[in-house]
Amino acid sequence: MGISDLIAGFIRDALEDSDGVVELQRSDLAERFHCVPSQINYVMSTRFSPERGYIVESRRGGGGYIRITRVRVDRPTLLMTVINSIGESIDAPSAAAIVRNLADADALSPEAAELLLAALGDAALRSVPVIQRGALRADLMRQMLIHSV
Numbered sequence: 001m002g003i004s005d006l007i008a009g010f011i012r013d014a015l016e017d018s019d020g021v022v023e024l025q026r027s028d029l030a031e032r033f034h035c036v037p038s039q040i041n042y043v044m045s046t047r048f049s050p051e052r053g054y055i056v057e058s059r060r061g062g063g064g065y066i067r068i069t070r071v072r073v074d075r076p077t078l079l080m081t082v083i084n085s086i087g088e089s090i091d092a093p094s095a096a097a098i099v100r101n102l103a104d105a106d107a108l109s110p111e112a113a114e115l116l117l118a119a120l121g122d123a124a125l126r127s128v129p130v131i132q133r134g135a136l137r138a139d140l141m142r143q144m145l146i147h148s149v
Contacts, residue, residue, distance in 0.1 A: 007033055007040065008047040011068060020070040026058075029066075040066070050081045052101050078107050079149045086142050089134030095120045095141055108148065116144055 007029065014022045030037045048054040048068055057067040073081070082098060090098075096117055103113035118124060120141055125133045 003033055003035055003039060004043050004047070007035075007043045011043070011048065015068060015070050021067065023065045023067045026066055044068075046097070049098075049101060050078075050085060052105060053078070075107050076149050078102070078105065079145055082107075083142055083145050083149075086138050086145075088138060090138045090141060091134055092120065092122050092137065095137055098141075112148060116141070119144065 010029075010033075011022065011024070014024070026037050026040050029040045033039070044056050044058070044066060048056050053071055053073065055069045055071055057069075059065055079102070082102065086098075099108065099113050099116045099120070102108045103110060108116070120137050122133065125136060128136055
């Protein structure tokens with residue numbers, strides 16, 4: 001089990017013990033798990049994202065904290081949250097991570113997730129100049145997710 005799994009497990013346990021809301025110090029977590037604070041940031045962005053049902057608020061600095069809230073939302077609300085979080089451009093690995101997270105949350109069927117992954121990958125967009133792929137991928141992703149709401 002990797003350090004990210006340990007940190008995520010600790011946070012999930014804390015969320016269960018606190019009825020779905022927990023405030024943590026990034027530096028305390030880093031010290032507890034003998035890692036750099038950027039490792040905590042990585043866990044927050046990959047394991048506690050909106051498409052996984054979490055809201056993460058962060059304040060940096062000496063008195064900074066991370067507040068994680070477990071949110072139970074219906075499928076349309078989850079999809080709309082993700083749609084609204086897609087920026088003007090998205091790279092293939094980020095798009096794939098979002099699609100996999102949505103499939104893990106049962107917001108997309110496995111078949112729909114596979115189709116999205118195929119359509120958003122670099123192989124499908126190879127005729128588009130590399131510099132334009134991210135913008136096109138974001139537009140395609142938004143439209144396909146809107147259609148699935």
